[in-house]
């Protein structure tokens with residue numbers, strides 16, 4: 174999956190599943206080894222240890238957005254609260270604690286930044302197409318994405334899910350049971366979850382219903398506490414702008430600061446398979462982002478960047494995440510399209526999807542697409 178071409182984020186994914194033969198049959202097949210798919214797999218086994226669960230990942234665990242994210246954990250969805258959603262951040266903390274995932278979760282709040290309406294006592298005052306200041310503090314925080322992906326995979330494996338990397342699902346045929354074609358072989362499942370996000374949009378039935386994009390980020394060298402004080406980042410709260418041009422960022426434990434911005438619009442998700450951050454529009458957007466960061470504050474004027482990368486995201490209709498039955502089969506659930514707001518939501522809804530696969534909870538009614546929910 175185009176991984177070297179997407180650059181290198183400043184964390185490691187240290188989970189690698191053992192090679193094993195593909196099963197012929199499982200109770201539940203999970204397609205996609207990102208936050209959503211891994212959380213669903215772990216939760217399925219936790220709730221129903223007698224049921225067999227397999228995760229099929231086309232590349233490696235975290236190869237998609239989850240390994241290339243920014244790691245800011247926010248509540249609600251990109252479209253705000255939704256009927257029946259509940260408290261995403263409280264649920265997220267409980268799930269990570271229950272699954273014993275240690276990922277440096279810190280939920281001390283996040284800053285919304287704006288050019289027009291800053292707080293009088295705003296800790297941040299930067300120059301970026303105007304005076305960028307804290308407008309509001311909201312619930313949220315951050316995680317170490319490498320530890321989150323690896324921790325979820327380890328939890329799923331420890332609970333008995335089988336994880337297969339380099340196992341692209343090429344097709345899903347919904348019949349009496351679900352038939353998946355994985356690496357050319359057939360695997361039958363009682364039910365499946367497709368959590369492939371911005372990739373494989375024909376497989377998930379999302380082609381034409383959600384828009385794949387590519388977005389970019391850079392990490393600075395570790396900053397001194399003097400620089401962090403001057404920047405107003407001593408509280409270590411992540412931040413994002415609520416007006417344009419968009420900018421988001423956060424600190425890492427190492428005192429590097431990640432800044433992100435820029436969207437590459439794609440006609441077809443397959444463009445992700447050849448997209449190279451060293452060339453063309455992504456390279457120009459990265460250069461622009463670095464110029465912006467150096468111009469934010471005198472403390473950043475000659476800062477060095479140690480990492481640059483990008484990753485895919487999927488924008489849902491009206492910014493609403495997709496959590497629905499597959500248009501071709503009620504036995505297959507589709508989950509994703511968090512519109513850049515998936516770090517907490519993917520895990521939270523992944524566990525909800527596990528409960529829906531076990532018929533312990535219903536699928537929400539957020540997506541009114543024609544054909545969604547129809548039985549084959």
Ligand SMILES: Cc1cc2nc3c(=O)[nH]c(=O)nc-3n(C[C@H](O)[C@H](O)[C@H](O)COP(=O)(O)OP(=O)(O)OC[C@H]3O[C@@H](n4cnc5c(N)ncnc54)[C@H](O)[C@@H]3O)c2cc1C
Nearest residue numbers: 205207208209231237238239242243245342484514515516
């Ligand atoms: C640069 C960047 C910064 C971001 N920052 C934030 C942030 O700060 N806060 C926030 O809330 N959100 C953020 N996001 C969004 C967030 O990272 C995603 O919403 C989240 O990671 C989605 O997880 P997922 O498991 O649904 O999808 P993914 O992690 O994309 O997982 C999908 C997986 O499916 C696999 N796959 C695809 N096709 C197949 C197939 N046919 N067969 C088998 N496997 C397949 C892929 O290889 C991939 O591993 C950011 C995204 C990017 C790119």
